[in-house]
Amino acid sequence: MSLLIKNGRIITATDAYVADILVEGETIRAIGKDLSLHADETIDATGLLVFPGGIDPHVHLDMPFMGTFSSDTHETGTRAALHGGTTTVIDFVLQKQGHSLKDALADWNSRARGTAVGDYSFHMAVTDFNENTRAEIKHMIENEGITSFKTFMAYKGALMIDDRQMVALMQEVKKQGGMVTVHATNGDVIDYLVAKHRAEGKLAPLYHYLSQPEMTEAEASGRFADMADYTGCPAYIVHLTCEGALNAVRNATRRNQKLFVETCIQYLILDASLYEDDFEGAKWVMSPPLREKKDQTTLWAGINQGLVQVVATDHCPFMWEQKLMGKDDFSKIPNGHPAIENRLELLYSEGVHTGKITLNKYVEVACTNPAKIFGLFPKKGTIAVGSDADLVLFDPTEKHTISAKTHHMNVDYSAYEGWEITGKVKTVLLRGKVVIDNGNCLVEKGYGKFIKRNKVSGTI
Numbered sequence: 001m002s003l004l005i006k007n008g009r010i011i012t013a014t015d016a017y018v019a020d021i022l023v024e025g026e027t028i029r030a031i032g033k034d035l036s037l038h039a040d041e042t043i044d045a046t047g048l049l050v051f052p053g054g055i056d057p058h059v060h061l062d063m064p065f066m067g068t069f070s071s072d073t074h075e076t077g078t079r080a081a082l083h084g085g086t087t088t089v090i091d092f093v094l095q096k097q098g099h100s101l102k103d104a105l106a107d108w109n110s111r112a113r114g115t116a117v118g119d120y121s122f123h124m125a126v127t128d129f130n131e132n133t134r135a136e137i138k139h140m141i142e143n144e145g146i147t148s149f150k151t152f153m154a155y156k157g158a159l160m161i162d163d164r165q166m167v168a169l170m171q172e173v174k175k176q177g178g179m180v181t182v183h184a185t186n187g188d189v190i191d192y193l194v195a196k197h198r199a200e201g202k203l204a205p206l207y208h209y210l211s212q213p214e215m216t217e218a219e220a221s222g223r224f225a226d227m228a229d230y231t232g233c234p235a236y237i238v239h240l241t242c243e244g245a246l247n248a249v250r251n252a253t254r255r256n257q258k259l260f261v262e263t264c265i266q267y268l269i270l271d272a273s274l275y276e277d278d279f280e281g282a283k284w285v286m287s288p289p290l291r292e293k294k295d296q297t298t299l300w301a302g303i304n305q306g307l308v309q310v311v312a313t314d315h316c317p318f319m320w321e322q323k324l325m326g327k328d329d330f331s332k333i334p335n336g337h338p339a340i341e342n343r344l345e346l347l348y349s350e351g352v353h354t355g356k357i358t359l360n361k362y363v364e365v366a367c368t369n370p371a372k373i374f375g376l377f378p379k380k381g382t383i384a385v386g387s388d389a390d391l392v393l394f395d396p397t398e399k400h401t402i403s404a405k406t407h408h409m410n411v412d413y414s415a416y417e418g419w420e421i422t423g424k425v426k427t428v429l430l431r432g433k434v435v436i437d438n439g440n441c442l443v444e445k446g447y448g449k450f451i452k453r454n455k456v457s458g459t460i
């Protein structure tokens with residue numbers, strides 16, 4: 001099958017121009033002005049922007065967490081991602097403490113294989129680093145195509161590792177050609193503040209926020225950066241939210257170290273005032289919590305300064321019923337919020353449409369940098385001859401309203417209910433096939449492929 005996309009305005013991380021794209025099979029074969037090549041099908045993209053398929057490198061699908069499972073499966077989550085223009089996601093496999101990485105991977109494969117609708121890859125979360133785990137790192141990188149290793153400096157007693165394990169893991173991962181990523185908040189201080197608030201009978205969602213002050217993130221981000229610098233390991237901080245943490249990174253970059261930063265769409269556009277409304281605030285209970293308006297300003301600036309390279313989601317949805325597990329105690333509210341479907345449209349509307357970032361920066365942080373950082377480029381993340389034909393045809397003028405009534409995520413509320421936004425995903429191609437056309441998904445579960453990733457260099 002061949003397909004010609006005519007007259008779209010092609011946007012990459014560096015260019016913007018009107019041209020045609022010829023797709024053959026799963027791949028982009030030619031790009032040029034007024035291509036007069038035969039194709040089995042033609043799509044007229046006049047007036048539309050053509051982006052590379054979005055890459056969301058931070059999602060939690062069907063993940064056992066805080067006594068329940070995140071409510072999107074690999075099927076529903078990747079389908080919703082496609083509706084929102086995200087063609088590839090990187091999901092997290094969680095090692096169980098006392099068990100192997102291989103067992104964890106087998107567990108995730110049993111849920112994801114044959115069910116995903118969009119393409120996906122895995123990070124491996126190392127929650128117990130010991131001599132057995134050390135021996136598995138090379139296998140993960142060389143045989144499984146899993147080249148990034150997630151660590152938690154918080155969630156004490158469940159996922160957190162200590163600094164001794166962190167440094168040892170970094171040394172091994174560096175040796176084998178991978179990257180260490182981190183949830184950087186100080187787990188001990190948070191644990192203390194959670195216990196203190198509970199003992200004082202302060203049990204509303206607001207106290208989730210007050211148990212994770214900016215200092216906990218700034219301190220851990222700086223500590224992580226120092227350990228990464230010492231070991232020389234390529235490193236990546238997930239879901240960075242605030243000024244203090246970004247300043248720690250700013251200092252680290254003076255050493256020219258290989259340290260990347262991701263923020264998430266919610267930290268750019270939502271703030272902690274959402275926790276003031278009694279239990280309703282549970283919809284936004286996530287870790288780290290939403291911050292202040294001044295942090296949003298810092299993060300937008302960080303994107304434009306090149307200090308923040310990626311905008312992801314940390315998509316980790318829970319039904320309202322699941323959030324109610326914490327109705328009498330904020331520490332029992334499953335942490336996370338749904339956004340996999342909304343990221344690209346929100347970032348366009350709130351970032352490009354308002355003039356905060358350019359179209360090229362948009363593609364850079366939502367598509368190209370995640371692909372480069374995590375070893376998917378140039379197969380994914382750009383529009384180029386030889387790349388996978390993962391493409392989004394986007395109407396930059398269409399206005400619409402976000403609602404749980406119309407979204408495709410398996411969650412019964414929207415964190416952005418009633419938001420009126422500008423810019424809409426119209427058509428999505430994944431590996432040469434039209435998968436979304438005007439709100440309809442045209443492929444079944446199982447269309448999504450597991451993508452093995454390359455070793456990472458720590459440079460982009």
Ligand code: URP
Binds near residue numbers: 287335
């Ligand atoms: O609240 C969050 N972020 N839930 C998912 C797990 C994590 O920390 O990323």
Ligand code: ZN
Binds near residue numbers: 183238239287288
């Ligand atoms: Zn996290």
Ligand code: ZN
Binds near residue numbers: 314316
């Ligand atoms: Zn996460």
